[in-house]
Structures are given as C-alpha cells and as structure tokens.
Amino acid sequence: MANDQRNLRLRSWSLIAVHPFLPQAAAVGSFLLALMACTTLSFLVTTPEAWVPALGDTAHGFPYLSGVGRLIIKDAIMLGAAIVTLADSAKAYL
Numbered sequence: 001m002a003n004d005q006r007n008l009r010l011r012s013w014s015l016i017a018v019h020p021f022l023p024q025a026a027a028v029g030s031f032l033l034a035l036m037a038c039t040t041l042s043f044l045v046t047t048p049e050a051w052v053p054a055l056g057d058t059a060h061g062f063p064y065l066s067g068v069g070r071l072i073i074k075d076a077i078m079l080g081a082a083i084v085t086l087a088d089s090a091k092a093y094l
Helices: 002-015 022-042 067-093
Strands: none
Touching: 002 022, 022 067
C-alpha cells in the first residue's frame, strides 16, 4: 500500500514537472496530487493519534499536533502547491 502511494506521488510529481512542455499532463498530475493531499489531511479529523493526548498536562488536543499530526500537516503545503500548479496549467492549456 505504501509503495503504491509513493509510486503515485512520484508519477504525479513527474507529470507536474513536464508543465512547460505538456500543461494538460501537469494539470492531471496536480489534480491527482490534490486528491491525495485531501485524503491524507482527512486523517487529522478522523485519527485521534494526530493530536497530543490528555496526559495531565494543560497542552493537549487541538491545536497541539503529535508527531503523526506533524507528519500529516506537510500535505497542506502539497495541497496548496497542487492547486497553484493546477490553476497555472489550466491557464496555459485553456
């Protein structure tokens, strides 16, 4: 499963990299990357381990992210980049 996701991400990044030559392929790659980022970001809502557990300290729960939550938050940056490249590819293609 992890290898499949890694392969799909690498292929999406490769499609985005060919933007100067094939903007329609870059738009497809950006769309796929945006879908994957949204799926991964949904783990912040559905996974209790993403937030710091209440262990008697006052700093727990929202907005304190655990190690897993900090790993997931990188997808917010990927989502933003995918949206920007999708818009740029659509503008170049259309």
